Amino acid sequence: MKLTNLQQDFVLHFGEMGSRWGINRTVGQIYALLFLSSEPLNAEQITEGLGVSRSNTSMGLKELQAWNLVRLRHFPGDRRDYFTTPEDMWEITRILIAERKKREIDPTLTKLRELEMQAPAGDDYAEARIAELREMIELMTGFYDDMEKLETERLVKMMTLGSKIAGLIDKTSGALTLGRRKEVK
Amino acid sequence: MKLTNLQQDFVLHFGEMGSRWGINRTVGQIYALLFLSSEPLNAEQITEGLGVSRSNTSMGLKELQAWNLVRLRHFPGDRRDYFTTPEDMWEITRILIAERKKREIDPTLTKLRELEMQAPAGDDYAEARIAELREMIELMTGFYDDMEKLETERLVKMMTLGSKIAGLIDKTSGALTLGRRKEVK
């Protein structure tokens, strides 16, 4: 398993970015390698391609599976495990966001609600701030949950239109300004 | 600077989450403490409140300033620096997203474009995959840039409406279905 320059460069970048993304270098590199491979790879190929220990590859693959970022594949007459990333970029994106939300946001949302329950009713400012933070997180995650449900095609349209869509929202009414085209100029 | 139970609990949680968020424990705790304080705090108060070394507080505050997450304040007749977080939850959110984008996404987008430029024209699959990834990142960051421009009020409306908005988008036309209410039932 000799990497091309392109693969090498991409893999090293993902390794370096790994720590910023909350994964370690090897995990980043394994993912990068699988992402660029049209064929599924087994642990031995990955180990050789990256120049890390076999056990490190094993642990890295385990973590990627915990993140739900890789898929297991098998070939007839070969009992080794082969790994791939999902083909569909949208699926990958959804998984990434969902998993980061689970690890980085959900525990805090739970904690904030817990703190509000206990309500020691002493520090008004702190309590208000916590409520504000919880509300913000709920608004953002609620919006995401909503977007998540859309078909990819609509989602792309919507994202492409971007703020143009916002022009449709009437600031004061709280309803969409349907059937009434805004005067231009 | 004695912390209330509520503050203590919140601060410890932010410390623990810090590593998942790409900051260290102390930085998380300092931010949490400032976030809950109605009054600006100086480094000495933070040090005492958290039970860390003065130098650690100094480094943590420096990092929070690099993240643009705290504001410096001064009082007449007192030459110490006092720190606060912005009052406005939306401002905090915008800063957080912008800074994470800068650290976690922009370097990769740059690298992907660089890889596409060099174009070794050997590995078609890898090249296509890189292009796909770049396009996805551009779509998402472009959408964010667009949202970012909106007034808070419109943004809240839009997020609250969520997928209801998507119903307005005509899947095939690529344009908004303005002035033509969809038949219901």
Add this chain to the structure above:
DNA sequence: TCTAAATTTCAGAAATTACTGAAATCACAG
């Protein structure tokens, strides 16, 4: 059941990151 390949586990080593205390620097009132 036995065997060998495939994979995982795990204790210790290596690398990295976080933290401290002491010294250096800075800033400003007198």
Add this chain to the structure above:
DNA sequence: CTGTGATTTCAGTAATTTCTGAAATTTAGA
């Protein structure tokens, strides 16, 4: 200037995370 308080820097240490190699476990065909 000078002296004092505030802040930063930084070398060394502590804590944590990552990685490896060897041993243990799992798996499936013979």
